Amino acid sequence: MVEVSGGKPIWTLGLMSGTSMDGIDAALILTDGETIAEFGPSLFVPYTGEYRAQMQTANLLVPEMPTDVLREPARWPGELRRLAESAVEVHLGAIAALGGAPELIGFHGQTVTHRPGEGFTLQLGDGAAVAWGAGVTTVWDFRSADMAAGGQGAPLAPFYHHALARRAGLAGPVVFLNLGGVANLTWVGDAMVAPEAPGALLAFDTGPANAMVDDFVVTRTGAAFYRDGAMAAAGQVDDELLDQVSSSEFLSTPPPKSLDRNDFTRILDAVAGRSDVDGAATLTAFSAACVARAVPHLPASPTRWLVCGGGRKNTTLMRMLAERLAAPVEPVEAVGLDGDMAEAQAFAYLAVRVQRGLPTSAPGTTGCSEPVCGGRIAVP
Numbered sequence: 001m002v003e004v005s006g007g008k009p010i011w012t013l014g015l016m017s018g019t020s021m022d023g024i025d026a027a028l029i030l031t032d033g034e035t036i037a038e039f040g041p042s043l044f045v046p047y048t049g050e051y052r053a054q055m056q057t058a059n060l061l062v063p064e065m066p067t068d069v070l071r072e073p074a075r076w077p078g079e080l081r082r083l084a085e086s087a088v089e090v091h092l093g094a095i096a097a098l099g100g101a102p103e104l105i106g107f108h109g110q111t112v113t114h115r116p117g118e119g120f121t122l123q124l125g126d127g128a129a130v131a132w133g134a135g136v137t138t139v140w141d142f143r144s145a146d147m148a149a150g151g152q153g154a155p156l157a158p159f160y161h162h163a164l165a166r167r168a169g170l171a172g173p174v175v176f177l178n179l180g181g182v183a184n185l186t187w188v189g190d191a192m193v194a195p196e197a198p199g200a201l202l203a204f205d206t207g208p209a210n211a212m213v214d215d216f217v218v219t220r221t222g223a224a225f226y227r228d229g230a231m232a233a234a235g236q237v238d239d240e241l242l243d244q245v246s247s248s249e250f251l252s253t254p255p256p257k258s259l260d261r262n263d264f265t266r267i268l269d270a271v272a273g274r275s276d277v278d279g280a281a282t283l284t285a286f287s288a289a290c291v292a293r294a295v296p297h298l299p300a301s302p303t304r305w306l307v308c309g310g311g312r313k314n315t316t317l318m319r320m321l322a323e324r325l326a327a328p329v330e331p332v333e334a335v336g337l338d339g340d341m342a343e344a345q346a347f348a349y350l351a352v353r354v355q356r357g358l359p360t361s362a363p364g365t366t367g368c369s370e371p372v373c374g375g376r377i378a379v380p
Contacts, residue, residue, distance in 0.1 A: 014351065023046035026344055027042035027344035058112050062122070063260075067115060088126055107138050116257075127378045139354045155205065159349070162186075176188065179317065184258075187201065201362065204258065207291070208264050213283040242285055244270075245286055264286075267283065291324070292321075304328045306337075309342070312331040
């Protein structure tokens, strides 16, 4: 690995396009990969309607493709190859739109399938092409090394959550809950030791957050996405159905564990006969119930839940979480952080760690056999 001179903080650009498949978060931070010196500018670049439609096509196509085919891009159908090329173009557009002069880029790419049981995950976008197009050294392919070491390859933001907890001076065990397409949590322990130290962190996916209700609302109304929770607030939760789906084996399985955005699509079929408002209410309640089912897996009860991601803007989901969790549930803005850009910032932070040869995941965050420094470095 290339060592950043003296661990000096550098301005790094993080790019994240998550499982909600709605656009790209781009954020600059000044960091040495251990502490966060300063937050810089950020922006969200929404996908165009055409590109989002292409992503939705991939969301139908890729789950049906065998893993051995997905491992070899030369065997991909033309539409998937074109989408991978487009991923580079739209991310370069986001870099140009944000501006600034980053010394390093952390490029996550667009996840189109995640198969931890097969040791495989696929994020579209070639980091070498991003480095060449932007003229900036780029760290990418963050997940493969972790999976090669027996990890789930997700979640990867926990080390950054550890740094945020230290920066904010948070006392007692706290949980960062990310409500994107899939929900994941990071439990940060009392002792603010190195993030890879045993007992410092526990992280895992809890279940769906926005993906299912987004897909439901798109099907019913044609809206691009669903955030404010008004439809669910007007509906009635189907408690019998909720009890049935909440018995999923995944929810009772102890971590490490992670999900693909499509792993619970059978529940969409289960609410197909419900009205728009009742279906939205039941799906939202299921997302909250999944988080509540995660609590017994935590080493100690958290003093507060700090929520980031688009789901924190869904007032119905936040209310349902507050009703189910025995500690305050607040957006991360309550401690001065940016809930929209936390994951983009995380991949900027992780990029510096990769360049310095520092771990980016550990047994407590992904289940890998030992702390792993994951990611490839592409020099323009």
